[in-house]
Amino acid sequence: MREGPVRTVVTGLGVAAPNGCGTAPYWAAARQGVSGIGRVSRFDPTNYPARLAGEIGDFRAEDHLPGRLLPQTDRMTRIALAAADWALADSGVDPQALPEYGMGVITASSSGGFEFGQRELQALWSKGGRYVSAYQSFAWFYAVNSGQISIRNGMRGPSGVVVSDQAGGLDAIAQARRQIRKGTAVVMSGGIDASICPWGWVAQMAGGRLSTSDDPERAYLPFDARARGHVPGEGGALLVMENLEDARARGAASVYGEIAGYGSTMDPQPGSGRPPGLRKAIELALADAAAAPDEIDVVFADAAAVPELDRIEAETICGVFGPRAVPVTAPKTMTGRLYSGAAPLDVAAAFLTLRDGVIPPSVGITPDPEYQLDLVVGQGRPATVRSALVIARGHGGFNSALVVRAA
Structure with a gap:
């Protein structure tokens, strides 16, 4: 058994976002306030009420993966x-x-492989069951990203999937931290979602x-008086997490920072008269990190x-x-809400903020003064x-x- 507290870093x-595929391109765009939101191109959105999305336009799976994987994977899994x-x-x-069991993979998922599933359903109804791919048995599944990453890389340690919509990305990272504290050497965690197809679009619109x-x-x-709902997107981030002592012992080239604190709650039943659970989740995360509120230098907002x-x-x-006591930002205004991939992308941006001393902005927003937030808008803000x-929130x-801090 390890002695003393286990610090997970x-x-x-690994970042894939509508405004940059790869960590460096994404971060360069995010610092400058460059958006990846535009008209949907993966299908014709003309007859749908919502027609904008954050799409990853420069990702070609053939450039990154062996051909044998392409017939059995959804776009989400390829990314x-x-x-x-x-x-x-x-x-x-x-x-x-x-x-053999030294590395696991715990991801979050919100939609599963919608595009793959839609294609096979179309084959079923237009041609018959003989034309449905055998890969449909798993390519649509919420856990498929964890499974395929595990198989491709031989990750046989503690693994799984968390399904709690946009909150799932943080929940998966917290679960990975638990496994590292129990002794697993390395865990990959985070989330990638992609459901920009007619079936996925209808499902998203149903949420209103x-x-x-x-x-x-x-x-x-x-946080703008003109707010009218969110724009969906595809992508997210995956993180390699390990014990700080082990990372230093092997001479890790980069230690971005520590997963220091985590908290989660559920809101009460609507109409109950009880307060929302968000504040309690934040207080639990601060307590877990042994951090006072004035030690937090920036908040990455959910930004519904x-x-x-x-x-x-x-x-x-x-x-x-x-009021206005801490900078607040929502870089997802440049990508859209990526569902299970959104929070891991924010975590990646938070670590890059720690590294480079620049808070990425929220774009397009005219802050409503009634919210009393110090929103970072326009361009990145230099800060220690x-x-x-x-x-x-899901x-x-x-x-x-989730609280992250410099290691």
């Missing part, structure tokens, strides 16, 4: 496999050099929170762009930190950042919060 990042390769390369971890604006620069406006949800989040942030808080009442 991130040593590798995840490539991001896993990038994260491993960044960390310098070789899964084959670890003990998609923006119907056709102006990419004004469609997704959290639904007026009532924005009000709850703003009141919670002000209640914990004080040692600790950051990432907030994520449809149905999930609340999660």
